[in-house]
Amino acid sequence: MYDFVLKNGWVVGNRICRTNIYVQDGKIAAVTDADYEAASIQDAAGLYVLPGCIDTHCHFRDPGATQKEDFAHGTCAAAVGGVTTVFDMPNTNPAVLDAGSLKQKVEYFKDKAFVDYGLWGLSLGRLNLAELRAMKDGGAAAVKFFWGYAIDEKTHALIYNYVPGQPGVIPPLDDGEVYEIFEQIACNRQILAIHAENSGLIHVLTKRNAVSGGTDYRALLASRPALAEVLTIQTALAFARDTGAHLHILHVTSGDGVELIRRAKAEGVPVTAETCPHYLLLSADDYERVGPMIKVYPVIKEESDRLALWQGLMDGTLDFVASDHAPHCISEKKGSLFAIPSGMCGVESMLPLMLGEVSKGRITLPFVGRVLSENPARIYGLAAKGVIQRGKDADLVLVDMRKTRRIRNEDLHSKQPMTAFDGLEVTGWPVKTYLRGKLVADNHKICEEKPIGKWVPLYQNVSR
Ligand code: DOR
Ligand code: ZN
Numbered sequence: 001m002y003d004f005v006l007k008n009g010w011v012v013g014n015r016i017c018r019t020n021i022y023v024q025d026g027k028i029a030a031v032t033d034a035d036y037e038a039a040s041i042q043d044a045a046g047l048y049v050l051p052g053c054i055d056t057h058c059h060f061r062d063p064g065a066t067q068k069e070d071f072a073h074g075t076c077a078a079a080v081g082g083v084t085t086v087f088d089m090p091n092t093n094p095a096v097l098d099a100g101s102l103k104q105k106v107e108y109f110k111d112k113a114f115v116d117y118g119l120w121g122l123s124l125g126r127l128n129l130a131e132l133r134a135m136k137d138g139g140a141a142a143v144k145f146f147w148g149y150a151i152d153e154k155t156h157a158l159i160y161n162y163v164p165g166q167p168g169v170i171p172p173l174d175d176g177e178v179y180e181i182f183e184q185i186a187c188n189r190q191i192l193a194i195h196a197e198n199s200g201l202i203h204v205l206t207k208r209n210a211v212s213g214g215t216d217y218r219a220l221l222a223s224r225p226a227l228a229e230v231l232t233i234q235t236a237l238a239f240a241r242d243t244g245a246h247l248h249i250l251h252v253t254s255g256d257g258v259e260l261i262r263r264a265k266a267e268g269v270p271v272t273a274e275t276c277p278h279y280l281l282l283s284a285d286d287y288e289r290v291g292p293m294i295k296v297y298p299v300i301k302e303e304s305d306r307l308a309l310w311q312g313l314m315d316g317t318l319d320f321v322a323s324d325h326a327p328h329c330i331s332e333k334k335g336s337l338f339a340i341p342s343g344m345c346g347v348e349s350m351l352p353l354m355l356g357e358v359s360k361g362r363i364t365l366p367f368v369g370r371v372l373s374e375n376p377a378r379i380y381g382l383a384a385k386g387v388i389q390r391g392k393d394a395d396l397v398l399v400d401m402r403k404t405r406r407i408r409n410e411d412l413h414s415k416q417p418m419t420a421f422d423g424l425e426v427t428g429w430p431v432k433t434y435l436r437g438k439l440v441a442d443n444h445k446i447c448e449e450k451p452i453g454k455w456v457p458l459y460q461n462v463s464r
Contacts, residue, residue, distance in 0.1 A: 002029055002038040004437050006396065009044030011388055012051075012365045021049065023394040026436030030390060042432075044398055048365055051373040051388050052084025052395030052433065055347050056118070056141070056380060057250060057274065057322035060086075063108065064093025064155065069327045069415045074347065075114040075453055077325075077413040079441040081348035082430030084115050084395035085385055085456065087141050090122035095156035097122055098131035099138045106139075106455050113453025114446060115435055116395070118380065120144045123181050123192070124151065125173045132181075133188045139457025141380055142191035142248065145181060147232050148172050148199035160297070160341050164203065172199040179239055186245035191272075191380070193248040196232035196257070197224065197298050206338075217287035217294070220337050224299045226254035233257050237264045240271055248379070249273040251324050253298045255308030262317040272319045272379050275309050276346065277353040278420060280321070282306070286420075292333050293420045296324065297342040310362070313371060320375040323350040327416045345414045349407050349421055355399060355428025365399075381458055394437035403429040411444065 004023040010016050011031065022030040022038060030036070060074035071088070078086050088105075090096035096105055096119060105119055121135035122128075123145040132143055150162035150169045159169050185192040206223040214222065233249060237260060240247035252258060252275045261273050278296060283303040287294050294300060312318040326343025333340050354368050369387075377386025384393045404427045409417045433441040440447055 004040045005038035006044050009049040011049045012369045023437040028394050048399040050397045053372040054085040054376040055083045055323050056087040056376045058086045058325040059089045071112045073415040076446045077348040079114045082351040082397035087118040090120040093155045095122050097128045099134035102138045114451045115453045118456050125177045141458045144193050146195045148197040182239040182243040182245040186243040191246045198228045198231040201228050229254050230256045233260050241269045247271045253279050255305045258312035274322045276324045290420045295342045320371045323347045345419045352426045356426035359427040396434040397430045398432040400431045401428045
């Protein structure tokens, strides 16, 4: 007798098959048309079953900036949005900089997670070069490097509008120091994930813009153009080629960036890359309609970039989609476009937005399964997750492709519910989320008061 069966759903793998999924002890025990007994039965007729989504790019702000978001709210939002595994970014306060702070975060998150989670480590260049190995051995998912950002000396918070010479900050690293990070990453066989923006160029162009007095989105984009991304991606690819380090490029935003990655992959450079729903679905032309909520770093670019990102995702140049969930206080998002912080919620709307594209006929459900689950699981070595197969964790999302509903700020489960997609009507919604066989979210609400999410330490050597 099995613990649970999900009957007659359209199960999404490489193909879509109408079948039953049997669960035992939180694992998928069988995927079969046969009828067996189970203690609990859920009829999924008419619904699709996807592997739980894996969002490897979330800033849950906890501890340190819990007025913006916290781990409990963020992981509730994940569960409701069909995301069963999140990776928490390391730029919290305290930041995850070494084995000790990694362990501390694992302890701190205990009993707070509504979904399973991995943890990122942060690179600060020479300051913690020797700690990278210990973070890997401690189970950190990978190492994040905010290339081009200055970081607060004490809190390690990102400085969004850095001015050279600013006191109390670690300035953006020079290329020599970044090269040393790549060498160390290669030696440790880790993944180095980068935020790719060239700070020198951005500084000059921002100053020039301040003189000419531009305040609108076009001026912001002119200060942080695609060239800033291209310069950093070029250098990073050269470093990855030279050192053999596995480079992962976070949130790619430009057609030129995609093309560089496409060529590098063809030449065998060890690189993977992601983009986010907001880069796939919005362009600079949407600023008039959306307003300041559209501000993220790197900035959302032109319509031609948006189309090139889709092409890159479809042909495998971009390996997967992640949300870059990065809320701020709603009150902070008012005022000068240049001064307000960048970022918005993303973890809860990522799957509905991609399902909306399925409804429009742009992509298929098996494709969504690959870019939201299978590919991130493979790249980061999450061996128990990513596909609906015997032996894997029973992380499952029931999806209703007939359901039409609006994404609305007030329905989001984050502490500061804010999205550029507020008001957008989408067809295709996650309606039930199972984490290791347990129903954790049902019909856009969280089920359990008591969170059951677990840390997923990642000790494996990664494969591409
Ligand atoms: O817009 C962004 N916000 N981009 C980032 O890379 C960081 C993030 C944040 O932490 O606020
Ligand atoms: Zn981010």
